[in-house]
Amino acid sequence: MTETSEQTGQAPVDHAVEVVTASMVFNEGGSARVAALDAVDLVVEPGDFVSLIGPSGCGKSTLLRLIANLLDPTSGEVRVNGKSAAQARLDQDYGMAFQKSGLFDWRTVAKNIELPLELKGWDKRRRAVRVSEMLELVKLPDRGANMPWELSGGQQQRIAIARALASHPPLLLMDEPFGALDEMTREHMQSELLQICAATDTTVVFVTHSIPEAVYLSDRVVVMSAGPGRITDTIDVDLGGARDEETREDDAFYKKITEVREALRGSEMATGARGIEDR
Amino acid sequence: MKTSGWISSLVPPLAFGLAFLGVWELIVAVFDIAPFTLPAPSAIWSAFIERFDQVLEETLVTGTNALIGFVLGIVVGSLTGLLTVRFGVVESLLTPLAVAVNAIPIVVIVPILNNMLFGTTSQVPRRLMVMLIVYFVVFVNVSKGLRQVSPTHLELMRSYAATPTEILYKVRVPNAMGYLFTAMRIAAPLAVITAFVAEYFGGVQNGLATGVRNSLNGSKDVTWAYVIGASALGLTFYLVSSGLERLHGGKQTSG
Numbered sequence: 265m266t267e268t269s270e271q272t273g274q275a276p277v278d279h280a281v282e283v284v285t286a287s288m289v290f291n292e293g294g295s296a297r298v299a300a301l302d303a304v305d306l307v308v309e310p311g312d313f314v315s316l317i318g319p320s321g322c323g324k325s326t327l328l329r330l331i332a333n334l335l336d337p338t339s340g341e342v343r344v345n346g347k348s349a350a351q352a353r354l355d356q357d358y359g360m361a362f363q364k365s366g367l368f369d370w371r372t373v374a375k376n377i378e379l380p381l382e383l384k385g386w387d388k389r390r391r392a393v394r395v396s397e398m399l400e401l402v403k404l405p406d407r408g409a410n411m412p413w414e415l416s417g418g419q420q421q422r423i424a425i426a427r428a429l430a431s432h433p434p435l436l437l438m439d440e441p442f443g444a445l446d447e448m449t450r451e452h453m454q455s456e457l458l459q460i461c462a463a464t465d466t467t468v469v470f471v472t473h474s475i476p477e478a479v480y481l482s483d484r485v486v487v488m489s490a491g492p493g494r495i496t497d498t499i500d501v502d503l504g505g506a507r508d509e510e511t512r513e514d515d516a517f518y519k520k521i522t523e524v525r526e527a528l529r530g531s532e533m534a535t536g537a538r539g540i541e542d543r
Numbered sequence: 544m545k546t547s548g549w550i551s552s553l554v555p556p557l558a559f560g561l562a563f564l565g566v567w568e569l570i571v572a573v574f575d576i577a578p579f580t581l582p583a584p585s586a587i588w589s590a591f592i593e594r595f596d597q598v599l600e601e602t603l604v605t606g607t608n609a610l611i612g613f614v615l616g617i618v619v620g621s622l623t624g625l626l627t628v629r630f631g632v633v634e635s636l637l638t639p640l641a642v643a644v645n646a647i648p649i650v651v652i653v654p655i656l657n658n659m660l661f662g663t664t665s666q667v668p669r670r671l672m673v674m675l676i677v678y679f680v681v682f683v684n685v686s687k688g689l690r691q692v693s694p695t696h697l698e699l700m701r702s703y704a705a706t707p708t709e710i711l712y713k714v715r716v717p718n719a720m721g722y723l724f725t726a727m728r729i730a731a732p733l734a735v736i737t738a739f740v741a742e743y744f745g746g747v748q749n750g751l752a753t754g755v756r757n758s759l760n761g762s763k764d765v766t767w768a769y770v771i772g773a774s775a776l777g778l779t780f781y782l783v784s785s786g787l788e789r790l791h792g793g794k795q796t797s798g
Contacts (some may be wrong), residue, residue, distance in 0.1 A: 334698050360702045366695035370717040383703045
């Protein structure tokens with residue numbers, strides 16, 4: 265945890281993400297009024313990997329979209345890299361990846377990775393250099409000329425991650441990016457994501473349904489409950505040293521899974537919500 | 544393997560078509576049907592060969608009208624589709640108008656245009672009719688393609704801080720291409736039919752429908768020769784446009 269400026273006497277460090285009592289209400293005033301988020305506070309420090317987990321309807325995707333400025337909060341404030349969320353979006357301070365890879369069918373893999381760079385106004389040569397770096401990073405160096413549908417689901421998701429990181433954003437926002445993959449591919453992708461984040465020094469906010477996924481990836485797991493969406497618990501995950509396939513067999517790993525599960529049960533019993541994968 | 548499969552799929556309809564012509568020929572011979580009622584296929588064929596130059600000339604007249612109207616309809620339909628999706632005001636002005644225009648049985652406007660605006664020596668009214676029919680099909684489909692964009696793509700573009708114009712030509716337009724080619728396949732035969740029907744409503748004394756109409760008093764084998772021309776024209780339009788659609792689709796969804 266960062267100390268406050270009063271305690272250290274230094275200039276305050278910019279948080280990667282700072283959400284202050286943010287609420288989000290859909291259909292305000294209508295009959296289908298939904299309180300998706302109610303007075304949520306969240307701070308993510310640079311370099312952190314934070315997962316948001318909770319039952320369906322707990323507002324974890326909504327919270328991610330507030331950080332991305334894809335939605336504006338009904339009340340409260342969202343700051344990214346010390347700027348307003350809107351300014352951070354305009355500056356392309358974050359990259360984003362979704363459950364659907366969202367690759368453009370009419371563009372080659374390389375052209376897909378290039379898109380955010382095109383929009384940023386990079387010249388062709390610089391884009392080409394960056395694209396081959398990114399393809400190298402996600403271990404698909406020869407696939408640039410392929411069309412997206414020629415790739416497997418896991419490969420498509422890697423390209424989506426490469427695209428999200430292409431413009432060097434300090435922050436990566438991911439909405440269940442591995443939710444549609446089979447279990448083996450999923451575990452493999454989790455390990456690769458950790459390597460990529462370590463190599464690029466990226467801060468990550470990661471939405472997931474899966475407890476083991478959240479525990480394996482995160483420095484901190486934020487547990488949420490539904491109706492209205494709230495943060496009920498925050499669990500620090502210290503598994504000691506680098507995480508690899510061995511980590512999945514550790515007692516410490518299982519203990520953390522149990523801890524997160526119990527935290528979720530607590531919130532589930534309070535609200536009667538469902539929808540968490542236990543695997 | 545693939546080629547032989549393609550050929551074998553052609554055999555049944557070809558065999559059926561030939562058998563149909565055979566039975567037709569036989570019935571005309573057996574019942575001694577007069578040529579001005581129903582000519583035999585052999586008589587139609589020889590009339591077609593005999594008057595090939597004439598039929599070709601009228602086919603080119605109708606085909607040119609259909610093609611010009613078709614291309615204009617595609618261009619104007621696509622452009623107005625773009626304008627409506629980019630500027631909401633244009634949509635509220637144009638969409639009701641497009642629907643209203645489509646509700647008019649527009650071939651009846653041809654004689655009015657002939658008499659009022661362009662005179663009876665002009666092909667313009669016929670081409671305008673084709674354009675209007677094609678326009679509506681293209682406008683509706685292209686508008687749909689420009690609008691039905693994946694929500695994930697829109698969120699991505701917003702995260703890239705893309706402007707509405709950038710979203711238009713990097714996401715909406717590519718997304719609408721498939722819809723445009725489908726619209727072209729649907730509109731191509733319509734263009735030929737409209738060009739054909741428009742000739743019935745007066746104007747210049749040429750084109751396939753004029754040929755059909757002027758031959759109705761005589762031996763019907765000449766009439767049928769023009770029908771062969773019309774069928775060939777419609778088929779050509781359809782095959783070219785569905786070929787274009789397949790070419791485009793093959794680039795995108797072959798897996």
